[in-house]
Amino acid sequence: MNIPTTYPMCCSKDNGDALGLNQSLSSAISNDGNPTLEHVYTVPARCGCAVRLKKGQIIRIVNTFGTQVCDTWLFNSDDLSEFSSMEHTRAYIDKIIPKEGDALVTNQRRPIGTLLTDTSPGIHDTLIAACDLHRYTNLGVSGYHDSCADNMRLALKAIGLRAKEVPQPLNLWMNIPVNPDNTISWLPTVSKAGDYIEIRAELNCVVVMSACPQDIIPINNCTPQPVHFQVMNE
Numbered sequence: 001m002n003i004p005t006t007y008p009m010c011c012s013k014d015n016g017d018a019l020g021l022n023q024s025l026s027s028a029i030s031n032d033g034n035p036t037l038e039h040v041y042t043v044p045a046r047c048g049c050a051v052r053l054k055k056g057q058i059i060r061i062v063n064t065f066g067t068q069v070c071d072t073w074l075f076n077s078d079d080l081s082e083f084s085s086m087e088h089t090r091a092y093i094d095k096i097i098p099k100e101g102d103a104l105v106t107n108q109r110r111p112i113g114t115l116l117t118d119t120s121p122g123i124h125d126t127l128i129a130a131c132d133l134h135r136y137t138n139l140g141v142s143g144y145h146d147s148c149a150d151n152m153r154l155a156l157k158a159i160g161l162r163a164k165e166v167p168q169p170l171n172l173w174m175n176i177p178v179n180p181d182n183t184i185s186w187l188p189t190v191s192k193a194g195d196y197i198e199i200r201a202e203l204n205c206v207v208v209m210s211a212c213p214q215d216i217i218p219i220n221n222c223t224p225q226p227v228h229f230q231v232m233n234e
Contacts, residue, residue, distance in 0.1 A: 014164040016153060019133045020144040024048040024154035024210075033159035033206060035231040043070070045224040046213035048151025050159050051231060052077060053201035058116065058232045061209060063173050065225040066193035069212040071130050071148040071169035074104060074112045077204045080161060082106045084113065086126040086168040096178070097124050104170065104199070111202040120195035125174035127184070130166055131214055139216050151210035161206065169210075172197060174219055186217045200234060 024047040029035055033052040043049040045068075053059055061070060076082035085107040090096055092105045100118050103111040129135075132149035149166045156162055173195070175187040199207075211227050214220055 015166055016162050016164045018150040018153040018157070020146075020150055022047055022146050022150065022154065024151045025158050028155070028158035031159065033161075037231055037233060040228050040230045043209050043211045043227045043229065045211050045226045046146045046151075048148070048155035048208060048210040049229075050155040050161070050206055050208045051229070052159075053205050053207055053231060055201050055204050056234045058198050058200045058234055059207055060117075060196050060198045060230050060232065061172060062194065062196040062228045063120065063189070063191045064193065064228050066191050066195060067189055067221045067223070068225040068227050069174040069189065069214070069219050070172040070227045071152070071210040071212055072172050073152060073167060073169050073208045074106075074199075074201075075156075075161075075163060075206045075208070076106065076112065077206050080156075080163045080206070082108050082112075083163070083167045084170065086170060089170075090126060096126055097122065098126070098170070103202070107167075112205055113199045113202055115197060116200050117196070117198035120173060120191040120197070123173065123175050123190050125171035125176045126168070127178075128168075128171060128174065128176055130169050130210070131212065132166070136216070141216070146213035148210040148212050151213070152208050155208050155210070156206070159206075171212075174212075176219075186219055188218050188221050 130148035136145035
């Protein structure tokens with residue numbers, strides 16, 4: 001469903017509008033994003049999905065195939081201008097990768113989520129911006145390409161919401177080591193099929209997940225796959 005062959009370079013006064021369309025717009029779990037507890041939902045490959053969590057509820061996100069990166073955002077459901085912020089989280093936890101027990105804090109420096117469980121080797125990324133159409137243009141793509149930025153925008157739109165910007169996501173299972181010379185490498189995930197993380201909501205929030213569509217560099221083994229999630233009471 002990649003419709004545009006051209007795209008607007010600036011379509012609004014903020015960064016909230018998608019530059020194309022994909023299945024994210026039709027993959028909402030409900031009209032308002034409220035989940036059925038314990039139900040396992042799919043985030044289709046290359047697409048995004050949004051779900052509402054009440055304070056104290058837990059979301060489990062599963063790397064079903066083991067090779068997939070999942071860009072993940074938490075927005076304050078009462079004010080989408082407050083969101084999980086990786087630059088603020090790094091300062092709060094004194095780490096570049098959160099571990100079990102660590103808080104994910106917002107741009108107002110208060111916890112919005114807590115990473116409770118991580119069955120993977122714990123390699124995630126908080127440094128890299130969500131892929132967007134301009135990133136793919138820089139990589140040599142001609143025309144429209146699905147992106148995590150558009151997936152976030154469209155997943156929110158599918159449940160009647162809109163954020164004015166695309167924050168830096170928590171890139172679950174993304175393997176971007178910082179080398180001794182301060183360069184970075186773009187490597188495949190080190191997770192195995194079925195690895196999962198659990199995050200407890202510390203505020204009423206909207207969690208947005210994108211099964212990253214990157215198919216040019218090898219972070220998804222160049223083959224994007226779906227991920228799955230479910231919401232549970234604590």
